[in-house]
Amino acid sequence: MANSDQIVLLDFFPSVFGIRVRLALAAKGVEYEGKEEDLTGDKSSLLLKMNPVHKKIPVLIHNGKPICESLIIVEYIDEVWKDRCPLLPSDPYQKAQAKFWADFIDKMVYPCSKKLWTAKGAEQEASKKEFLDRIKLLEGELKSYPYFGGESLGFLDIAFLPFYSRFYTFEAFGNFSIEAECPKLVAWGKRCMEEEFVSRSLPHQHKMYDLVVEFTKKVGI
Template identity: 65%
Template sequence: MADEVILLDFWPSVFGMRVRIALAEKGIEYEYRGEDLWNKKSSLLLEMNPVHKKIPVLIHNGKPVCESLVIVEYIDEVWNDRAPLLPSIPYHKAQARFWADYVHKMVNDLGRKIQWSRGEKQEAAKKEFIECLKVLEGELGEKPYFGGETFGFVDIALVPSHSWFYTYETVGNFSVEAECPKLIAWAKRCFERESVSKSLPDQHKVYNFAMGLS
């Protein structure tokens, strides 16, 4: 009997994008159900994630898994007959989790500060955001991907944020590529993968969505 896989998601969410990339990397067929988070959340979402009531939620054979990085790890463990997303060596795995957690806690929150603030507060947010990306660029170093030669967990955690870079740059009047050229070169490598290019929305579509919120 085939697995039943359903993804509850919202298309501009970087957190949902992570799950979409992981599913694509593993070649998993699934049913996509978009949520209308601004009007009425579905009864299924409220049932499957009663604690946070947020997307993404992966429903695997009727059982929910919540929180994007938890879901990506779950996908990696369950469909372990396909190329791994996390390293097998415990230390390397711990490092990947550390950097994915750093991305999760820092990048998107700082980006939103740029989007929603103005004047001195926005300038401060831009500085923090660029410093954060430079830390990540330093960790990337000269490697093609964060895990070395292999696209994996940290790449999946970070590359969805690229869909929002144009919004942050336009609102904040700066260039990520000018500040962090190696990071943008990394992003372009990631986009050469079908799992990434087909899972992430166009930056201009995201920008139009974001401007509709302001």
């Protein structure tokens, strides 16, 4: 793409979905202008204009045209800047599998992970069991590879890495150890952090915890 491309990301720093897009842009070396949204207050007129259906971040605005939903945005980034650091596999079956597990993260992992810090008592305990059961399934997809993308970091790694940045938050609120239950998954996260673009883009786990605590107080959870 031309250097004159105008790329804007409507974002919210702690959002796992926003982090996905930032990781993909960093992997490709794409420069962009970030615009932070305040999700606890009034949404900006730009966000409402660019995503009138869901009114949510992230939204990537490429030369004035909006792309919404984090996984769709990551795939778009991979297709537009295809000459750098491919994220999705070229093999159709492997590509379908990567998309399947990314969808699994959004539909099966995200809801119970959120309840680890928003729920209490029996509901939180049930969510903890669901969360561990589901990330164990995901861990199995690593097989003997260093990354979900095989020998190199790819689409599914970027889909789940934002959750790795919340591991400490999940453990602190839920009073359990992810490493004790899923050692391969924790080793995977540490390996990913050795990539310069990941360590530069992924918030530190303790910073994420502080932000979540601040957010829960602000919204009265």
